[in-house]
Amino acid sequence: MNKPARKARSGARGSITIKDVARYAGVSPMTVSRVVNGNQYVSAATRQTVLQAVRRLGYSPNIAARNLASARGERMGLLYGNPSASYLSEFLVGALDAATRHGVQLVLEKCELTPAASRRAVRRLVSGGAVGAVLPPPLCESAVIRAELQAARMRIVAVAAGRPPPELLCVRIDDFAAAQEMTRYLLALGHERLGFIKGHPNQTASEERWRGFSSVVQEAGHLPAPRVEQGFFTFRSGLDAARKLLAAEPLPTAIFASNDDMAAAVMAEAHRRGLEVPHDLTVVGFDDSLIASTIWPGLTTIHQPIAQMAGEAVDLLVSAVRGGNGHGAAESPHRLVAYELVARESAARPKGAVD
Amino acid sequence: MNKPARKARSGARGSITIKDVARYAGVSPMTVSRVVNGNQYVSAATRQTVLQAVRRLGYSPNIAARNLASARGERMGLLYGNPSASYLSEFLVGALDAATRHGVQLVLEKCELTPAASRRAVRRLVSGGAVGAVLPPPLCESAVIRAELQAARMRIVAVAAGRPPPELLCVRIDDFAAAQEMTRYLLALGHERLGFIKGHPNQTASEERWRGFSSVVQEAGHLPAPRVEQGFFTFRSGLDAARKLLAAEPLPTAIFASNDDMAAAVMAEAHRRGLEVPHDLTVVGFDDSLIASTIWPGLTTIHQPIAQMAGEAVDLLVSAVRGGNGHGAAESPHRLVAYELVARESAARPKGAVD
DNA sequence: CCCCGCTGTGGTATCGCTACCATCCTCCGG
DNA sequence: CCGGAGGATGGTAGCGATACCACAGCGGGG
Structure with missing residues (x-):
């Protein structure tokens, strides 16, 4: 055990580990892990202690380790075609946020709407190790892409398709x-x-x-x-x-x-x-x-709450991939989110309106 | 050793590991790792064998494990303020791509330009474990944000600041x-x-x-x-x-x-x-x-090649964080990329032009 | 001729976290 | 009062990869 230098490195890169928190809170690392992950089998008192330690030490879990240990960290594809860039931007923000939350990696792939291009894009996605794909409009409407993806055994979720096939995971507004x-x-x-x-x-x-x-x-x-x-x-x-x-x-x-x-x-x-x-x-x-x-x-x-929709799409995808490994979850695959009519200046009563 | 069920799981999630490749190629996992990472100390013959095995098996490294082992997988912040959404969209694509390449995680954080808001955003970034931050315009101009970030010991890289302070990492056009x-x-x-x-x-x-x-x-x-x-x-x-x-x-x-x-x-x-x-x-x-x-x-x-610039920004940030742990790299911190004049239909000779 | 230094390769110990199992304890009905 | 159910906790063994060291060969200078 004459390698104290190595051991000391634990604090070197400044990262607080679960052990530090455990020591500080006087519990085992397992308990900390449970608290952090919301496991129910922790007494309220212990939970409080741990949470305090977490805050005090500024602990934040190492995603890589978490993913590795829990066999997570899947990669999810986001196939984007040619939506308006502003749409894509919001979409990315929402999707990336959700991906971060779930600890999955988002892999972007641009894809034209031709069969050849979609085949190529899907292949890149597969070789990139993606296990699922999010399809924003207009790609979500492409039967070709859907077929390609399904052939590669990928779970997919469509976003904002107007009238999606009933079996397809989908997030949309009405x-x-x-x-x-x-x-x-x-x-x-x-x-x-x-x-x-x-x-x-x-x-x-x-x-x-x-x-x-x-x-x-x-x-x-x-x-x-x-x-x-x-x-x-x-x-x-x-x-x-x-x-x-x-x-x-x-x-x-x-x-x-x-x-x-x-x-x-x-x-x-x-x-x-x-x-x-x-x-x-x-x-x-x-x-x-x-x-x-x-x-x-x-x-x-x-x-349309684009970012939210993108986030939910990723949520859906993650639970589909993790949960129902073969068959889908029991719940309905369609998620409807609320839209909102935003009144700005471009609409008013007609010129000669009298009533 | 009566847990064969556990062991068998190694192939269950379908992932080929470095060991599989090593076995297939008849070398040690270490050698495979070296080949995959481009280490020079591998003979050409061995390298070929391994590469073939990699291709044949469709191996792709587990990022989580790689990050964990190499103490990588840092998180990088991307603080976005209020650039035009189309800008942000392209920016995200480029940044995300580079982040994926480097195996770092991108954490998005929205940030208004007020001091209070920037303080909060930076704090969230820090507590999120980010070790560096990319600043697209117009945030890259904010001295407040820069100061906050530097106080948190984060490396930062500005993108598209017109005339950045000489010591700041920066990617821009002229x-x-x-x-x-x-x-x-x-x-x-x-x-x-x-x-x-x-x-x-x-x-x-x-x-x-x-x-x-x-x-x-x-x-x-x-x-x-x-x-x-x-x-x-x-x-x-x-x-x-x-x-x-x-x-x-x-x-x-x-x-x-x-x-x-x-x-x-x-x-x-x-x-x-x-x-x-x-x-x-x-x-x-x-x-x-x-x-x-x-x-x-x-x-x-x-x-402006926005995606490329975002990508280079992430590259720069990663090498700054990994390479020069304390002081910057030897090379100049400013990277200039090429712009291009795109002639479309909105410009023509003036009406009465005669020459 | 020996030792040095370099190239190529394998072994081992982690990285930080979670799955799984083994405990210990409490509380309950019989 | 005892046995069992189940809550609350700890111990151990990995996840898949790399870092670091050890070591086998091999050629050249003293």
């Missing part, structure tokens, strides 16, 4: 209900001549939003038929759609675009034509992506 | 040169009546860009004095600046905004006033953030 709420909001403001810009046809969320919108319009009954244009979630496609919507008399008094980028395009086109938003035209979007609050006037839109 | 290049580009197109929108005064990059611009203007000599407005890097501030720039006759033929959000605002305001971009007005930005390619016409701007 696009249908959200679109309904927004449409009702427009009606409540007094708008009657509505315009709508659909989202990309290969994403089920687009259809849900469209269904939500038109269901309310039909419900209302008395309205003139809304003018509808096809968009593709891009600013450019929104511009094209806006041109058409704003070319034909009588002009709509409100335009509901299926996402914020397109709504921003509508605003740009309106301004170009000398229409003031919201005085001459109300514009609303969907997603509450960064552009919604960047531009002026701020865009009234549907807020 | 804002001055980039702004010069953009200005020369405008002059080359034939513009003479220029407008400039400065960036936020508390970021040194703003000043560098401004210096770059005005140095070229002075150099050229014969130009009318450019009109200059103060902006704050936000869309809104760009709008205000644009209003002023576009209110006074004679109108500038080109406006150089210190970032893309403000440039987008200039475009919006120009359109509102019936000016076509680039026909009636050339608008250029800086950063090549997402909005630059989202809007139409696309914005001519300076591209």
Whole structure:
């Protein structure tokens, strides 16, 4: 035992270990571990003592050791395609946070939507040792990618698919209900001549939003038929759609675009034509992506808690991988989170409103 | 030794360990470790054998174990304030990638720019066990945060500070040169009546860009004095600046905004006033953030390789933490990366150009 | 010719934590 | 009063990898 130098190193890199805490609290390392991990078999008194020691010493568990010992530390893939960058940013924040909480490593992989590219991406993920994958939109809609991943025996969780297959793990908002709420909001403001810009046809969320919108319009009954244009979630496609919507008399008094980028395009086109938003035209979007609050006037839109959704997706994935090793957990695989209508400056009563 | 069930588990989670490879290759685990880590003391023949075994078995090292054994697996903080989300997104991708490469964990922490908030954020980082921190803009400019972090004995690396203190680890582009290049580009197109929108005064990059611009203007000599407005890097501030720039006759033929959000605002305001971009007005930005390619016409701007810069920042941080434990590495702490002028549709020759 | 120093390789002891098992104790019904 | 159930705790053995040391060969200078 003539290696005191080695032993002394325990404190050298400044890290407090579970043993230090145990010694300080006068209990065994096991008990500390139990407290830290929320095991129930610890008396309240002991727990307090340990927690105090933890705080006092500034102990924070060594993740590597924890993972190693508990055979955890799996790697989870995050396949990102081409969502708006602001979406990705929030998404990453949420996902990374959850990953840190669970002690899993997040491996990012960019992936185009072609079959070849997805195959390659999935292969990289597999060889990178990932055991599961999170699929933000629009990748979550790709049957190819899902098939590839499942072939590699990976658990997957889709985020924000509008209408996911029932067996797929999925975190989403109720696009249908959200679109309904927004449409009702427009009606409540007094708008009657509505315009709508659909989202990309290969994403089920687009259809849900469209269904939500038109269901309310039909419900209302008395309205003139809304003018509808096809968009593709891009600013450019929104511009094209806006041109058409704003070319034909009588002009709509409100335009509901299926996402914020397109709504921003509508605003740009309106301004170009000398229409003031919201005085001459109300514009609303969907997603509450960064552009919604960047531009002026701020865009009234549907807020999705993207970071939270990403976090829950990782949660779901982790428990799927750890818990139901073969078959899924007993609970429903779909998790619905709350959206919120954010009213900013881009929506107001129509010009000639009298009621 | 009557616990064969336990032993058998080694293969249960499907993971190939270094021992499996060693057995397969007929060498000791140590040798495999050496090969995997590129240690020089392995004969070429052995190396080949081992590499083949690795490939054949699909071995990939267990990061947790590696980190534990090598006392690595440090946590690195990434303090993000309020950069544009598109910036953050790319930044995260790059940083996360590098972190994965180095086997360090990235801990995100949001941080407002007030002293109290930064103190709290730093404390959370410290208690989270981070040993270093990456500071993207605009946090990299905050002396308060830097002081807090240094007080906590953390290594820090700033990203994209315009003119960082010489002793600070920093990854950046040459804002001055980039702004010069953009200005020369405008002059080359034939513009003479220029407008400039400065960036936020508390970021040194703003000043560098401004210096770059005005140095070229002075150099050229014969130009009318450019009109200059103060902006704050936000869309809104760009709008205000644009209003002023576009209110006074004679109108500038080109406006150089210190970032893309403000440039987008200039475009919006120009359109509102019936000016076509680039026909009636050339608008250029800086950063090549997402909005630059989202809007139409696309914005001519300076591209910063954000992901790469974030990656290099993490590299730098890791080597600082691992290498020079006390004092910095011998090499210069500043790393300059290449920017690129991206010409899109928002810049063209001025209307009446004849030469 | 011997010893030194270097290259290549294997053994052993951890790294910090948790799984699993063995205890010890308390409290209860019979 | 005893046996058993189950709460609360400690001991031990790894998880998979690397650090460090030991040692076997081999060539060159004194």
